[in-house]
Amino acid sequence: MYEALDRMSSQIAGAPTGTEHVRRQNIALILRSLRTEGPATRTELARRTGLAKATVGTIVGDLRAGRAVSEDESVSSGRGRPGRPVTLTGESIIGLGFEVNVDYIAAVALDLAGTVKLIETRPVTAGHPPDIEQLVGVACEIRDSLIADGHTVVGATIAVPGLVSHDNRTVVWAPNLGWDDVKLASDLEDAFRDPCPTTIDNDANCAALAEASHGISTDSASSLYLTGTVGIGAGIIEDGRLLRGGSGFAGEVGHMPIGDPTSVCGCGRLGCWEASIGLRAMLRGVGMSEHETPVKTATAVAARAERDQGVRDALEDLGRDLGTGIATLATVLNPEVIVLGGYFVPLGEYVVPAAGRVLEERLPSAAMHLPEIRLSSLGIHAAALGAAEGALAGVYAGNVPV
């Protein structure tokens, strides 16, 4: 697991490097090893990382002092002095993730060991989406209670359904929330009493990260996450890193001009992909109406499909359109794994086979590996979980002192 994280040891370009940087890098190396390959004795860690035993000793000592790791019972391996394995602990360091959506705010707190320490969803007043004060309130409250419990919150990330600036600090445009050019990161950092580095990210990006770190695509460093709701969003992970594009808007795949050229999209144009495979288009195809949420809607459709050939046929059509877009994306990005989320999950068995067939037909060359299509495993909290993961990323990358 966590292979994607293994590649995250990037560093700020252009910064002078000194010996404290070396230490941070090696701390991160040990943390990643503990996370990726599990608890280990100091000697074992030295073997895994290539560091000298003495170095591992001092670093583990520091980490223990900072309560980032704890020492387990001695474990004898037959001969010789038994080792004392160390484990990542949830005692101290916490990454905090939130997802703001039209009808709820979700929160996840993740410790270094990858354990979810807190997970909750708060519905917001029906009718109108949450405003910034509401989010700030929830975020401060949850963060304060974690701190009161003795945790150190090393960062927070907010997942937002919309366009986020390249520096991950501003919500440029979130039509569903009615947010426009909101300097959310600064707002939150001001609201938090102590310093707490805060970033914003697109919800599909966060969900992609969640699947790559805790979900169904942990075995791959190059994956593509597609979420189906009314629109279609994507999170692209390339070599363990999120692909953001020049202004941070990469992955807005819903409006690729590859759908049925006669169908009208919500954006007013013709032929957008999501005009063919968005939730509404799916419902039109099967002749059903919308429930409260996309997933509930799709669950109802799946139930109907079980005994209605017409619905199954419509879903197969949908699968083919889905496959065309997936083939386009796979041709450009060459991911190893494609994860389908949102409303596609309940419809998986009806949609994925057709999509897979189109993908296979459209593969540019036999030499190219066929990406594997999988269904998301994380459900509603994917984005918040990925956000929490993102908040911890700095620690594992060696950019945040522990």
Add this chain to the structure above:
Amino acid sequence: MYEALDRMSSQIAGAPTGTEHVRRQNIALILRSLRTEGPATRTELARRTGLAKATVGTIVGDLRAGRAVSEDESVSSGRGRPGRPVTLTGESIIGLGFEVNVDYIAAVALDLAGTVKLIETRPVTAGHPPDIEQLVGVACEIRDSLIADGHTVVGATIAVPGLVSHDNRTVVWAPNLGWDDVKLASDLEDAFRDPCPTTIDNDANCAALAEASHGISTDSASSLYLTGTVGIGAGIIEDGRLLRGGSGFAGEVGHMPIGDPTSVCGCGRLGCWEASIGLRAMLRGVGMSEHETPVKTATAVAARAERDQGVRDALEDLGRDLGTGIATLATVLNPEVIVLGGYFVPLGEYVVPAAGRVLEERLPSAAMHLPEIRLSSLGIHAAALGAAEGALAGVYAGNVPV
């Protein structure tokens, strides 16, 4: 210039970090600064990089000993002791790039200063494409002559028209050359008498790198290079890094299923993009025939277009199809700059305006910046130049000792 290079200071993930690594990183920092912002005195370099004056002093001393930089005349700035600026020099360190194509092998030698020290194109025996022995022969000969002149060749990269493995060592499939699963990097490293790290890359990737480091897109860290020949290839640069995909085959955009669904592609399928905008499709559109090379062909078409409205109309159609694909790619990747190369260059004035209009129409949101469409500026040696640049990348990234 060279903004893309500024982001390249990545490092091998998972390697233990010691003090010699710190030194390499800081050496690279100074080299990048000299390249990006030009010659400077030690004090000026300290200011630019944030390093201590003493550190800059010792590093510059080492670089001078290794003949990577040289000291210029003293330059007085009014008051005080005049500084002695140092400049990157071409005396010693060289990156070597080759491009193998159907009818030629091109070579470029690039020094640290970014000066082209050698550039040549060798036609190969007409009729059949070069074989591996031929390439090995040329590469060894050119490398030996550079070494004889006192240069140190720090690496070589070969640009190949085809699929290259993710580790950049094997040509998986190059149909035009008739190469199939060739372990080219190892073959060359064996043939070079002294050690010379050698990598292989796709020709469009190399050309993209060339444009980003020496060409028309040096001002951007996120660019997309599209080359038009019989097929359509792409090189994607994201945050200064080439996007390679899970198995290294990213950018095979020619077979995206977004073209006219009735036109047959060379690969046998229908609707591939290159079946609509490849060289042959363009020629069918304007009713002309092929010359020796795509660029010569396109030049002839451009000449005809000057006085033939029918040709201009056909090219405008082509531009729209080009624009559709560009819109698709821009929606997914959100590049700042799109560079058109290959046969598109001579036809720029007839094709780009239509493509730009489609792109503008198809932009997912007004908040998204419109990528700028530019024409390649480097001509036939782009790929070899980019390959040479790639061979030097390790030096600027601090991965190669100087």
Add this chain to the structure above:
DNA sequence: TGACTTAATTCAAGACTCGTACTAAACCTG
């Protein structure tokens, strides 16, 4: 000529990693 100003180098201090030697804690053998 002497004061000033800025550039570059020297030097000692501090932060690391690393290999070696040494101590600690188990099991095994007779």
Add this chain to the structure above:
DNA sequence: CAGGTTTAGTACGAGTCTTGAATTAAGTCA
């Protein structure tokens, strides 16, 4: 149960690198 064996972890000195302060170098200006 005592002594040997084996493996884990630590102490310590050496080596590398950055850094800030002090020092030296090389000009201009009055």
